[in-house]
Amino acid sequence: MPEARADLARNRALWAVVNAQFTAEDAARAWAAEELTWGLFGVPERDLGVLGDVTDLDVIELGCGTAYLSARLARLGARPVGLDLSPAQLATAAGCQRRFGPGFPLVEADAEAVPVRDASFDLVVSEYGASVWCDPERWVAEAARLLRPGGRLVFLTNSVLATLCVPEDEGFATERLLRPQRGLRRVAWPGGGVEFHPAHGDWIRVLGANGFAVEALHELYAPTDGETHGYYAIATARWARRWPAEDLWAARLTRPASGFGAY
Numbered sequence: 368m369p370e371a372r373a374d375l376a377r378n379r380a381l382w383a384v385v386n387a388q389f390t391a392e393d394a395a396r397a398w399a400a401e402e403l404t405w406g407l408f409g410v411p412e413r414d415l416g417v418l419g420d421v422t423d424l425d426v427i428e429l430g431c432g433t434a435y436l437s438a439r440l441a442r443l444g445a446r447p448v449g450l451d452l453s454p455a456q457l458a459t460a461a462g463c464q465r466r467f468g469p470g471f472p473l474v475e476a477d478a479e480a481v482p483v484r485d486a487s488f489d490l491v492v493s494e495y496g497a498s499v500w501c502d503p504e505r506w507v508a509e510a511a512r513l514l515r516p517g518g519r520l521v522f523l524t525n526s527v528l529a530t531l532c533v534p535e536d537e538g539f540a541t542e543r544l545l546r547p548q549r550g551l552r553r554v555a556w557p558g559g560g561v562e563f564h565p566a567h568g569d570w571i572r573v574l575g576a577n578g579f580a581v582e583a584l585h586e587l588y589a590p591t592d593g594e595t596h597g598y599y600a601i602a603t604a605r606w607a608r609r610w611p612a613e614d615l616w617a618a619r620l621t622r623p624a625s626g627f628g629a630y
């Protein structure tokens with residue numbers, strides 16, 4: 368799979384740059400924050416209740432970046448493992464563990480081939496991690512393999528609508544459909560990384576084929592006091608108050624994979 372290997376190298380290089388430009392500095396703010404929130408506009412988990420009680424759950428975050436989500440889960444009583452492809456992002460995460468605590472394992476690996484044995488976790492999470500940067504057919508299969516029966520997968524990604532409205536060469540979502548949904552899947556940004564943006568029907572097919580029952584799709588809008596992100600140019604707060612900028616999926620592993628998930 369030469370294209371997959373090239374994508375991996377391209378994304379690893381991109382995240383070293385993003386770490387130097389933004390996340391290494393922003394991680395201190397993210398780790399210090401008390402509340403568990405989701406996405407660019409900080410929608411509070413308490414308003415959604417998507418995770419439920421995480422006390423004593425074994426959790427793996429696929430594409431953890433600087434691992435602030437795992438840190439917040441650890442503070443709520445979970446036992447997280449943070450996994451990421453980028454040594455730079457993991458070095459920032461390790462620095463934050465030393466500065467703020469708590470500590471938990473950090474693993475450098477590809478979320479499409481996780482070096483951990485089957486059925487080790489109760490919850491798999493991803494916030495703009497594997498959910499954006501990995502091929503859904505591969506990382507969702509890995510999530511299913513890593514979960515114990517009845518375990519849950521919760522992940523956040525760009526909304527399908529936002530992806531359709533973002534210009535070809537990046538920038539904030541507009542009020543026009545700028546790319547076709549038909550064939551939307553692997554999106555290689557000029558001069559940037561490679562992302563995966565399945566449509567809703569494709570997510571449901573891949574999740575179902577890997578044994579998941581969809582519990583919820585939360586379409587996230589910016590809160591009234593939400594502000595446009597200062598680094599990630601995806602959707603302005605004004606746009607995201609009118610249209611959902613992010614999709615937050617929750618699914619439960621209820622049966623073995625059928626293997627008919629290709630799209």
Ligand SMILES: C[S@@+](CC[C@H](N)C(=O)[O-])C[C@H]1O[C@@H](n2cnc3c(N)ncnc32)[C@H](O)[C@@H]1O
Pocket residue numbers: 375378379382429430431432433434436450451452453456476477478479494495496497500501
């Ligand atoms: C946007 S960060 C996600 C972390 C955090 N929740 C956030 O929103 O900043 C995306 C992360 O995905 C990681 N990533 C990209 N491709 C990956 C892969 N194949 N396996 C594991 N992690 C990957 C990148 O290294 C990066 O740290």
